[in-house]
Amino acid sequence: MRPFKYDRAKKSNDATKMVASNKNAKFLAGGTNIVDLMKENVERPDALVDVNNLELKQIKSMGSNISIGALAKNKDTANHPLIKQNFPLLTQAILSGASAQIRNMATNGGNLNQRTRCVYFYDTATPCNKREPGTGCGAAEGLNRMHAIFGYSDKCVATHPSDMCIALAALDAVVHVEDEKGNKRKILFGAYHRLPGDTPEKDNNLKHGELITSIEIPKNKFANNSYYLKVRDRASYAFALVSVATGLEIKNGIIRKSRIAMGGVAHKPWRAMIAEKELIGKKPSQKLFERAAKMEMERAKPLEHNKYKVTLGERAIVRALKMASA
Amino acid sequence: MKELNEGFESYDLVMHEDEMFLCEELTEDEEKLLDELGIHGASRRKFLGQVGAAGFGMLAMQVLAQQDTLAAEGLVDLTKSEPVSIENAVNVNMRINGVRKSLKVDSRMTLLDALRERLGLTGSKKGCDHGQCGACTVHVDGERHLSCLTLAATCEDKDIKTIEGIGDEKNLHPMQAAFVKYDAFQCGYCTPGQICSAVALLDEAKKGEVSYETENISAKTRPVQLSDDEIRERMSGNLCRCGAYPNILKAIKEVHTGKAVAQTWNFSERLDDIAENYEQEDANDETV
Ligand SMILES: Cc1cc2nc3c(=O)[nH]c(=O)nc-3n(C[C@H](O)[C@H](O)[C@H](O)COP(=O)(O)OP(=O)(O)OC[C@H]3O[C@@H](n4cnc5c(N)ncnc54)[C@H](O)[C@@H]3O)c2cc1C
Ligand code: SF4
Ligand code: FES
Ligand code: FES
Numbered sequence: 001m002r003p004f005k006y007d008r009a010k011k012s013n014d015a016t017k018m019v020a021s022n023k024n025a026k027f028l029a030g031g032t033n034i035v036d037l038m039k040e041n042v043e044r045p046d047a048l049v050d051v052n053n054l055e056l057k058q059i060k061s062m063g064s065n066i067s068i069g070a071l072a073k074n075k076d077t078a079n080h081p082l083i084k085q086n087f088p089l090l091t092q093a094i095l096s097g098a099s100a101q102i103r104n105m106a107t108n109g110g111n112l113n114q115r116t117r118c119v120y121f122y123d124t125a126t127p128c129n130k131r132e133p134g135t136g137c138g139a140a141e142g143l144n145r146m147h148a149i150f151g152y153s154d155k156c157v158a159t160h161p162s163d164m165c166i167a168l169a170a171l172d173a174v175v176h177v178e179d180e181k182g183n184k185r186k187i188l189f190g191a192y193h194r195l196p197g198d199t200p201e202k203d204n205n206l207k208h209g210e211l212i213t214s215i216e217i218p219k220n221k222f223a224n225n226s227y228y229l230k231v232r233d234r235a236s237y238a239f240a241l242v243s244v245a246t247g248l249e250i251k252n253g254i255i256r257k258s259r260i261a262m263g264g265v266a267h268k269p270w271r272a273m274i275a276e277k278e279l280i281g282k283k284p285s286q287k288l289f290e291r292a293a294k295m296e297m298e299r300a301k302p303l304e305h306n307k308y309k310v311t312l313g314e315r316a317i318v319r320a321l322k323m324a325s326a
Numbered sequence: 327m328k329e330l331n332e333g334f335e336s337y338d339l340v341m342h343e344d345e346m347f348l349c350e351e352l353t354e355d356e357e358k359l360l361d362e363l364g365i366h367g368a369s370r371r372k373f374l375g376q377v378g379a380a381g382f383g384m385l386a387m388q389v390l391a392q393q394d395t396l397a398a399e400g401l402v403d404l405t406k407s408e409p410v411s412i413e414n415a416v417n418v419n420m421r422i423n424g425v426r427k428s429l430k431v432d433s434r435m436t437l438l439d440a441l442r443e444r445l446g447l448t449g450s451k452k453g454c455d456h457g458q459c460g461a462c463t464v465h466v467d468g469e470r471h472l473s474c475l476t477l478a479a480t481c482e483d484k485d486i487k488t489i490e491g492i493g494d495e496k497n498l499h500p501m502q503a504a505f506v507k508y509d510a511f512q513c514g515y516c517t518p519g520q521i522c523s524a525v526a527l528l529d530e531a532k533k534g535e536v537s538y539e540t541e542n543i544s545a546k547t548r549p550v551q552l553s554d555d556e557i558r559e560r561m562s563g564n565l566c567r568c569g570a571y572p573n574i575l576k577a578i579k580e581v582h583t584g585k586a587v588a589q590t591w592n593f594s595e596r597l598d599d600i601a602e603n604y605e606q607e608d609a610n611d612e613t614v
Contacts, residue, residue: 003413006433006479028480035436035475036456048433050480075469079535081547088544095538099563100530101523102457104469105476223544236538236562 001038005047009054012178012211018049020180020209027051027211029071029110032102037115041124042131056109056213059083064219067176070109070212074164075100077108087217089226089247093167096230099237109212112165112175112192115203116158116267117239119143129155130200137200145305146241149313150266156200157303160193160268161239167228169261169269170245174216180209186216193268200267222247222259227323229316230263240264242312244272244320248284255279260320265300265313272296275317284325286318293317416479422447423491431478438462438473441488449489449518453565460564463519464488470526472563489518492525501525504577508587512568520564524578527560531582552582 006028009015019025025047028034037043056071059080066082077083078094094103120126120138127136139147139157147157173189193204206212226247232238243263249256258279260272278292297314414433419426422445431440438455441447441464453461455474462474465487493499501524504510511517534547539559550556557578558571566574576587 001434004433005414006416006477008482028477031477031480032457032472032475035477038434039455048477052480075535079547084536084544091536091543092538095536095540095543099460100527100537100560101460101463101470101472101563102475105471236559 002041002044002046004038004045006050007047008050008052012051012054012056012213013180013182015049015051015054016178016180016209016211018047019211022047023208025049027109029107030073030105031110032098032106033110033114037122040122042115042122051109051211052107062216065216066219067214067216068108069214071107074098074103074106074108074111078103086219086223087167087171087226088223089228089245090164090167090171090217092226092228093163093230093243093245096228096240096243097163108164108215111162112168112212112215113204113206114162117161118147118158121158130158130196133199133201140303143305144303146239146264147303147306148266149300149302149306149309150270151195152267152301153196153198153200155198156196156267158196158200158267159264160203160266161263162269163228163230163240163243163263165189165193166243166245166261166263166269168215168217169271170226170247170259171217171220171222172259174218175212176214176216177206177210178213179207179211184213189269190271196267203267220247221249221257225250225324227320229320229323231312231316242309242316244313244316246317246320246324248279248321248324250284250325253283255282255284255325260296260317262313262317265309272317274299279321284321286322289318289321290314292321418478418482420481420483421485423487429478433477433479435478436474437464437466437476437478437481437486440478441473441486447488447490450522451515451518453516453519458565459516459519460523461516461519463522463564465522465526468526468529470523487522489522492521499525500581501528501577504580505574508573508577508580509570510573510577511566511570516564516566516568516570520561520566520574523561523564524574524581527557527578528582530560552579554579557582 007018009018015027019027024045026034026045028048028050029052034043051071054071056069059068059072059077059082061082066086068077074094078091084091097103098106115121116130118139120128120142121130126138129135129137137156140154144157146159148159168189175187175189175192176184177187178184187205191205194202228243228245230240230243232240240263242265245261247259258276260276262270262272275292275296278295279288282288293314296317297310300310300313302310412430412432415430416433417428417430419428427445429440429444438450438452441450450464450473451461452474453459457472457475460472462472463470464473466476467485493502501521505517505521531550531552534549536543536550537556537559539556540550554575557575561574579587
């Protein structure tokens with residue numbers, strides 16, 4: 001690990017100022033991703049600003065919406081009564097990720113900004129445009145079993161590794177951020193993470209020095225009909241090959257509103273909007289789910305080693321919809 | 327006695343304290359070690375009489391070899407004093423197993439390295455150093471954390487409990503006792519992490535915290551009764567390369583339910599015979 005200066009910030013504004021004034025500085029939250037990447041020499045900040053003492057840990061109702069603090073732990077978020085009762089989908093998604101120890105340490109803000117698990121990104125001996133722009137992409141023609149089937153570019157075929165973010169995408173969350181001048185802005189979840197395009201080094205639309213302060217989730221009627229399905233190489237403690245977060249609003253036996261977001265298939269949480277639309281105004285049925293899933297997955301463009309994700313994705317959508325509507 | 331020493335003539339010295347020095351010269355290294363241990367003159371004679379010259383030779387070799395390895399890795403004395411110059415030093419005050427400790431650490435130092443190399447608490451293990459195995463699990467403010475992904479600098483005012491603080495040989499924590507009872511390990515390397523994790527798990531279940539395996543997560547919070555699958559899921563952050571999982575599960579289950587877990591396998595008749603023979607042999611040995 002390279003040497004770095006360590007500072008503890010007492011106020012949000014101190015933290016954003018410290019990071020904004022040094023282009024090689026980074027925020028440190030739970031550390032479960034950045035410390036690991038620093039040990040691998042993938043992240044090389046020369047200063048870390050510890051934000052754990054900031055008052056950004058509350059989970060509370062805000063009018064008809066619920067706000068979760070950027071520094072609330074993943075564990076506390078998943079177990080909060082407001083979340084369990086209103087958004088069990090989020091609870092499930094968080095709990096499907098990592099391990100108990102890691103969820104006790106990981107924060108919500110850090111979870112949004114965790115970086116890809118692409119093995120070439122981690123291995124500094126191989127080319128990677130995300131790690132070293134312009135060096136090429138090791139995965140495009142390499143071992144890409146874990147990689148994207150939607151929305152990738154010739155520069156990068158990585159996937160976003162988070163489970164929590166897949167649920168947040170299905171829940172139409174809004175990310176609240178603040179810069180060093182105290183300017184605040186809100187970013188719709190769908191516009192927070194990026195597709196790789198020509199700048200895969202950028203995972204999201206946060207500016208350097210901008211701090212996530214909270215994540216707002218609008219109230220919805222999905223609580224009784226939602227499900228997070230995660231498919232992975234082993235039963236627990238592994239990243240998703242494919243995951244599906246789904247929420248349905250069913251009234252008098254008819255689907256009124258639907259959300260389907262997928263993990264493990266793209267550089268950002270992937271909204272399956274074609275499938276979502278196909279469900280509206282119809283009665284839940286195996287046939288309908290199969291048709292909707294097929295329509296969505298037909299557009300996938302698998303790489304050499306991940307063709308299985310197309311079939312898997314189709315079946316995962318069907319299974320998640322069945323679980324949610326049961 | 328004679329029989330026991332047959333073929334091991336030199337070991338015979340063990341029994342004849344007075345003749346010892348006539349037959350067995352100490353090597354330079356051995357002399358050095360005795361000096362280091364502060365054992366001189368008459369007490370040296372007595373000490374050697376107690377451990378036996380041959381036995382001492384072995385001990386000296388081991389201790390000196392170990393010191394060499396430690397020195398080669400630059401580890402010697404780190405637990406006794408602070409390194410002289412530290413880049414990006416951070417002062418941290420924490421409570422470790424109930425005792426206040428003040429340390430000056432390099433900003434890069436993990437809590438795991440601080441525990442093992444600065445405080446001499448080597449119970450917490452380094453398995454992967456990347457958050458993937460759980461061997462380094464400790465409690466931070468009562469919750470299980472991975473000390474390999476925790477920077478020591480971030481531990482200001484934290485209350486840290488390691489396996490050394492969970493229980494000791496005379497006073498085992500019920501979870502430690504259950505691990506012994508159910509043989510819940512083989513090499514033991516993952517065990518401190520498993521036990522720290524399991525102790526925290528019980529607490530989490532008591533508080534009604536849910537897991538991916540919990541059936542009804544929207545239910546009001548109350549203590550969760552853990553099924554086998556729940557325990558497996560909640561322990562998935564602790565890997566065991568020896569594969570002691572079935573016994574780890576039993577140990578945790580016993581402490582969780584307060585009831586002994588029935589053994590699900592049996593010695594075959596043939597194995598029972600073998601076991602009996604062994605017992606017979608043992609009995610014969612004792613009579614010699
Ligand atoms: C072995 C292992 C297995 C895992 N498995 C899974 C899994 O199955 N599913 C899953 O979803 N995740 C998994 N994770 C990832 C884990 O969820 C993330 O590491 C965690 O959520 C990151 O949060 P943190 O608070 O520790 O972030 P940190 O490591 O502290 O920070 C991560 C990044 O976010 C930035 N950051 C942190 N807070 C803020 C903020 N408030 N504003 C702006 N930027 C910020 C930091 O600068 C850094 O760049 C796993 C991790 C490990 C080590
Ligand atoms: S897929 Fe992206 S992260 Fe992986 S090697 Fe290619 S550029 Fe790097
Ligand atoms: S050593 Fe910390 S998780 Fe493996
Ligand atoms: S007992 Fe050997 S690794 Fe678990």
